[in-house]
Amino acid sequence: MIVVATADFEFYHDVVGELRDRGVAFTTVEPGAELPDGTDVVVVAEADEADRPDDGDVDVVVAPADEVRRAVEEAVAILRGDGGRTIIGVDPGTRPGIAVLAGDTVVAAFHVPLADAVATVQSEVADSPDALVRVGDGARLQGATIVNDLEDVTVELVDETGTTPYLGTGARGMGDVLAAVNIARRRGEAVDSRDIEPTQGELQRIKDHSRRASEDNRTIDERLARRVAAGDLTVDEALAEHRARSSDENGDEAEEQDESDGGGVSSGTGVDTDASANGAKTEFDEDADG
Incomplete structure (x- = not known):
């Protein structure tokens, strides 16, 4: 870890800015203060050199206020070794x-x-x-x-x-x-993130891919394709969800059909009301013919 130890506000501000731009982990202490565990490199302003740490296991980078970038590059190079960023x-x-x-x-x-x-x-x-x-x-x-x-x-x-x-x-x-x-x-x-609105062509390619990947020639719908495009689902997960949803819908349709088939039975008589109606119509026709 890099530690910045300086009383020079301008030097401190510039060094911290450089380290943050590079995404490097660091902390700060007052000059002469005890160094935290895990310290590998200390960056010190030239004006604070008298208070530089004397720990032999820690590297120290000293720089004037107008050479902040060089100081940070040197500190980071020490931290990562000689291989480069x-x-x-x-x-x-x-x-x-x-x-x-x-x-x-x-x-x-x-x-x-x-x-x-x-x-x-x-x-x-x-x-x-x-x-x-x-x-x-x-x-x-x-x-x-x-x-x-x-x-x-x-x-x-x-x-x-x-x-x-x-x-x-x-x-x-x-x-x-x-x-x-x-x-x-x-x-x-x-960039911190990337927002993408999939085109119709991209959605169609995802749906085509789902059909090729399925064993039953199944194609996911656009809603699932959008979730695949957003990275929320893999194609296999989208297919599994589509398959489960289709199974649930088929089960609901079967229940509705069973209820519909049972609706023609008159309660308590066991007589088919449709058949009774047909019988009444036949008798009416016979009376009319007579």
């Missing part, structure tokens, strides 16, 4: 490509189902003090699901135009991962 690129889709970079070096890559994408990203940023996740702006619905479900990490939305390279022979399936690498290296716009 962790940046994760995500090429969204039904099976997103995920690339993990330390500085400019690719250290891990994944190609996972959409349902596993957020957990994969969260596990990779768990030990990184200032990790950054960059998500491509294509595959709008899947991308929005990823952006909205990520927590406690800085997220940027990146223009992914031209990020998927040409794939030669034997490179099938690598396109999403290579695109994720390029997305990780491209600056984007910081």
Whole structure:
């Protein structure tokens, strides 16, 4: 953890602003105060150097008021080691490509189902003090699901135009991962969430997918398709809900039919009222004929 120890308000304000922009965990203490447990790096203003901590297990970064950014970069570099900032690129889709970079070096890559994408990203940023996740702006619905479900990490939305390279022979399936690498290296716009209204075409594709995924040629309705688009349900969950609802409706119809079939019996006589009516009509016809 980074600790800011200074009596210089301007220095304090600028350092804290830089750390917050990077999403780095930190705390503050008065110069000369006891350092909290878990302290790894202390940032001290040049004017407070006389009160710098003498704990040999803690790194100290001293900087003048006009070199705040350099001080923060040095402190963060110490905190994360020499590998560089962790940046994760995500090429969204039904099976997103995920690339993990330390500085400019690719250290891990994944190609996972959409349902596993957020957990994969969260596990990779768990030990990184200032990790950054960059998500491509294509595959709008899947991308929005990823952006909205990520927590406690800085997220940027990146223009992914031209990020998927040409794939030669034997490179099938690598396109999403290579695109994720390029997305990780491209600056984007910081976002907290992404609201998407699915188009009719997108909803139809979800419904078509549900029909292909079902064993009984079942197609979910638009209400369920919208919930799938929003990430509230998977296609399999939507199919199960549609199937259960259809079963309930069929059961209600059967009960109504049973009640209707029993309505023609006269209470206490066992005589079919429809048959009596027909008999009366026959007698009337015979009287009329006579």
